[in-house]
Amino acid sequence: MPQPLKVLLVDDEIVRAAMVEEALAGEGHEVVCRLASPSSLNDMVARHQPDVVIIDMESPDRDTLDSMSLLHRENPRPVVFFADQHDPDALQAALDVGVSAYVVDGLVPSRVKSVMDVAIARFKSFQSMRLELDRARNQLAERKRIERAKGLLMKHQSCDEEQAYRMLRKLAMDRGQRIGEVATNVIDILEQLEKGK
Numbered sequence: 001m002p003q004p005l006k007v008l009l010v011d012d013e014i015v016r017a018a019m020v021e022e023a024l025a026g027e028g029h030e031v032v033c034r035l036a037s038p039s040s041l042n043d044m045v046a047r048h049q050p051d052v053v054i055i056d057m058e059s060p061d062r063d064t065l066d067s068m069s070l071l072h073r074e075n076p077r078p079v080v081f082f083a084d085q086h087d088p089d090a091l092q093a094a095l096d097v098g099v100s101a102y103v104v105d106g107l108v109p110s111r112v113k114s115v116m117d118v119a120i121a122r123f124k125s126f127q128s129m130r131l132e133l134d135r136a137r138n139q140l141a142e143r144k145r146i147e148r149a150k151g152l153l154m155k156h157q158s159c160d161e162e163q164a165y166r167m168l169r170k171l172a173m174d175r176g177q178r179i180g181e182v183a184t185n186v187i188d189i190l191e192q193l194e195k196g197k
Contacts, residue, residue: 005050005051006032007024007032007051008033008077032048032050042075050077051120052079054116055080057083057084068098076123076127080099080115080116081099091104100119101115101118103115150183152186156190168183
């Protein structure tokens with residue numbers, strides 16, 4: 001049995017929103033918040049913590065795109081956008097601000113579940129790639145700090161690269177810190193010394 005989802009629904013048509021809510025409830029899901037416009041989207045997501053956001057409107061306007069961009073930065077969630085009209089520019093703009101699934105021809109209650117599943121899967125995949133990219137960037141930045149710290153130690157301690165690295169490693173072990181943290185401290189101290197000359 002699939003896990004019930006908490007859904008935040010943005011739809012300015014009351015009747016259609018009620019039909020979608022009914023279709024979701026029939027699948028065991030719960031609409032935890034319904035909005036007529038996306039203006040307070042980020043605040044409502046922060047408050048209600050939905051598993052997925054469904055937005056149904058003619059086409060994403062500038063305000064909607066801004067709201068989705070803020071949501072993507074501050075409270076990332078899978079977002080499904082149902083649009084009434086096909087507009088390649090609007091589609092690309094929506095994807096650029098973090099929409100996980102963009103469906104043209106409006107919202108059909110019977111299709112909501114399958115589209116939500118795809119959106120959630122794409123969102124998880126994207127988040128995983130983003131975390132991996134962040135991890136790789138952090139490792140690269142840490143390596144650069146270590147190299148910079150080694151260079152400063154070699155200059156100030158008149159030692160070779162291997163000796164400089166051993167100094168960093170020993171400091172890290174003595175302080176119970178990561179070598180990247182020690183490298184940052186060494187850089188700060190030695191650069192201050194150089195400025196004081």
